[in-house]
Amino acid sequence: SNHTEDHFFRYLLARVFGLPNIVDLNTDLDHDGQVFEYLIFLFPRFLKQAMRKGLYKQYVTYQRNEATIRGTIDIARHIKENTPFTGKVEFNERQFSFDNAMMQLVRHTIEVISLKPNGKFLLAQVKDDVRLVREVTGPYRAYERRRVINQNTKRLIRHAYFREYASLQKLCLLILQQRKHFVGSGKREIYGVLFDGAWLWEE
Numbered sequence: 001s002n003h004t005e006d007h008f009f010r011y012l013l014a015r016v017f018g019l020p021n022i023v024d025l026n027t028d029l030d031h032d033g034q035v036f037e038y039l040i041f042l043f044p045r046f047l048k049q050a051m052r053k054g055l056y057k058q059y060v061t062y063q064r065n066e067a068t069i070r071g072t073i074d075i076a077r078h079i080k081e082n083t084p085f086t087g088k089v090e091f092n093e094r095q096f097s098f099d100n101a102m103m104q105l106v107r108h109t110i111e112v113i114s115l116k117p118n119g120k121f122l123l124a125q126v127k128d129d130v131r132l133v134r135e136v137t138g139p140y141r142a143y144e145r146r147r148v149i150n151q152n153t154k155r156l157i158r159h160a161y162f163r164e165y166a167s168l169q170k171l172c173l174l175i176l177q178q179r180k181h182f183v184g185s186g187k188r189e190i191y192g193v194l195f196d197g198a199w200l201w202e203e
Contacts, residue, residue: 058100098136101151
């Protein structure tokens with residue numbers, strides 16, 4: 001029954017993910033809605049695991065208009081912006097940055113979760129990681145959420161070293177898109193939850 005299922009998920013969150021059993025989960029939600037809400041409770045754990053490898057760094061291309069060239073010259077943009085020639089050159093500079101599509105995705109997820117009833121409690125568990133993400137991503141712009149989601153949907157992380165970030169990326173996309181039908185329907189239909197509980201017998 002839904003009542004038994006709700007108690008099971010409360011127990012799972014409390015024992016496996018270290019969340020207290022006092023969290024108020026909305027029992028008026030349908031099954032898909034409950035699954036979606038549970039995804040939010042997974043975020044702190046996934047964020048902490050990913051951040052153990054440090055902030056995610058990615059190549060970002062910047063458009064520059066300076067006298068010192070440090071990249072590839074953009075002829076069309078240079079003619080448009082620097083006619084008549086004043087000593088500056090338009091060029092594209094590629095460099096590693098923490099302020100990239102992946103970290104922007106995490107930032108948007110943090111801001112969305114912070115608005116949820118239990119959001120501040122959940123984010124408090126990873127407050128140092130949340131602070132770092134907010135520092136490197138700069139001012140928050142909610143209107144850029146769709147663009148950030150599209151960037152991450154097109155460029156999923158596949159490198160084995162960053163598998164924790166790949167899992168975090170998928171979780172963030174699920175939360176931000178609020179695609180409840182994506183979990184528990186079609187080819188991804190859920191029939192139950194499987195986890196290793198051998199340690200329970202020892203306790």
